[in-house]
Amino acid sequence: MKKKLAKIIGVNVLVASQILLAACSNNNEQASGDTEKYDPESKVEVNWTAILHTASPPTDVVLKEIEEATNSTINFNWVPDASKEERITAALASGELSDIVSLTMMTNSSVRQSLKTGMFWDVEKYLDDYDNLKLISEDIRTAASIDGKLYGVPFQKDLARSGLLLRKDWLDNLGLEVPKTLDELFEVARAFTEDDPDGNGKDDTVAFSDRSDLRYSSFKTLSSYFGTPNGWQVEEDGTFTPEFETQAYKDTMNYSRDLYKNGYLDQDFAVTAKTDQQQKFAQGKAGIYTGMVDIKNLKTMAEGIQDEMEIVPINKIESPDGGNHIWSENSGVGGLMAFPKSEVKTEAELKRLLQFINDLIDEEVFMMMTGGIEGTHYETDSNGAFTILDNDLWQKDVQPFSSSRPSEITHSLVDADPSKQLVNELIKENAEFAVLDPTVPLDSETANERGTELEKIIVDATIKYIMGEIDEKAFDEAVDKWKKSGGDAMAKEYEEAYKKAQG
Known part of the structure; x- marks a missing residue:
């Protein structure tokens, strides 16, 4: 633990020094090149550090089509999602960056620090010059x-x-209804674990397939159902309270602790990666999965293994206050496509890259990054319903591009798979009761410098509590450590930034 912490601190220090050097040198670089004219029709070579959410990078089949449509040559530097924190942080520290860097960890200390200190271009004043970007x-x-x-x-x-996916065929086998309350969900979890839901006569199922990432595991979603604020709560006097100091957060911990104690929550969740979590569900070892958007992937993974699988998506579990709540992921922002000044040295280069991003949002290119090549990877019927023709081919040629689409909301598809289309509709409905994180547009120097390190204190304590390794007193001691290590300062800084923004 000490070695790992020292490594994190060392990297952060290195990031800071590299950032200052980059900020100084880039001012001189831009001054000499800003008079260069911008040609939107010129072919552009794009080096792009992007996040890979699949096991393998895509083939070149669809890439060539994207390049032709955007008049570009694209060189992807794929960073696996599981190692993005370490890889992106190291890249920021070393200055070994690409023309475009996908920064999806907006709360990461090193990322925020690099953004604040002028390492990347401020693009706000340019967006309205482009037909797609101006719609942001x-x-x-x-x-x-x-x-x-x-x-x-x-x-x-x-x-x-966010929302839940449940094995509908297991519910039917056990004579259970789709749960609507937390108590009903707990009973389903019990039955999925104890009552042989697949009817094979073996004690070989668990309810919740889960993973170590508290944000995207069951915990954050369950926390929403209990009415926990998203990250922070703004009190009436303008002060900020962290979510883990609320009773709703502790109620969620106790609920998850009971799930774990009874064996209804994957006993290996603390060391399980997303792909393994998906495999356990697809192989029929688990019956509840957090993440409605993954419904089609899970069904595809289950082909030939669990062909009888039926999945029902759920976006509403009634909270103790009688309402519905679900946490919002960064208020609709999935990160930034950022342009390092060390690589993009002139305004003309920046404008050409912005044209490239703008072109990626065109419906033609959006469909390439979503479905692939019409007639080869997908088809649409007379009603516009979208169908993948060959899942294996689509996964190899297309799927890895989907997470790099600049916009998932500019165009909408009607999915020929009724369950996926239902998920799309439930996600739209979620906007009606989404709980926003009030700190997303605010800044805190402490969060920039030590936010990731401080977050780890709470994450570790929460996981240990769920697993029964510590009690409430020990958890409260971890919260006190968080406060003294910078948490109180962070709360004060958010309070000041909030009041300033309120005018």
Whole structure:
């Protein structure tokens, strides 16, 4: 633990020194090149550091089509999602960056620090010059900004995508209804674990397939159902309270602790990666999965293994207050496509890259990055319903591109798979009761410098509590450590930034 912490601190220090050097040198570089004319029709070579959410990078089949449509040559530097924190942080520290860097970890200390210190271009004043980029809403621009500056093109996402997927065939086998309350969900979890839901006569199922990432595991979604604020709560007097100091957060911990104690929550969740979590569900070892957007992937993974699988998506579990709540992922912002000044040295180069991003949002290219090549990877019927023709081919040629689409909301598809289309509709409905994180558009120097390190204190304590390794007193001691290590300072800084923003 000490070695790992020392490594994190060392990297952060290195990031800071590299950032200052980059900020100084790049001012001189831009001064000499800003008079260069911008030619939107010129072919552009793009080096792009992007996040890979699949096991393998895509083939070149669809890439060539994207390049032709955008008049570009694209060189992807794919960073696996599981190692993005370490890889992106190291790249920021070393200065070994690409023309475009996908920064999806907007709360990461090193990322925020690099953005604040001028390492990347502020693109706000350029967006309205492009037909697609000008459509980015003011709310999304504000949420993606730091100190009023927009250091990249925001990845546009739906406001709130979270929810649960349950084995509908297991519910039917056990004579159970789709749960509507937390108590009903707990009973389903019990039955999925104890009552042989697949009817094979073996004690070989668990309810919740889960993973170590508290944000995207069951915990954050369950926390929403209990009415926990998203990250922070703004009190009536303008002060900020962290979510883990609320009773709703502790109620969620106790609920998850009971799930774990009874064996209804994957006993290996603390060391399980997303792909393994998906495999356990697809192989029929688990019956509840957090993440509605993954429904089609899970069904595809289950082909030939669990062909009888039926999945029902759920976006509403009634909270103790009688309402519905679901956390919003960064207020509809999935991160930034940022342009390092060390690589993009002139305004003309920046404008050409912005044209490239703008072109990626065109419906033609959006469909390439979503479905692939019509007639080869997908087809649409007379009603416009979208169908993948060959899942294996689509996964190899197309799927890895989907997470790099600049916008998931500019165009909408009617999915020929009724369950996936239902998920799309439920995600839209989530916007009606989405809970926003009030700190997304705010800045805190402490969060920039030590936010990731401080977050780890709480994450570790929460996981240990769920697993029964510590009691409530020990958890409260971890919270006190968080406060003394910078948490109180962070809360004060957010309070000041909030009052300043309120005018």
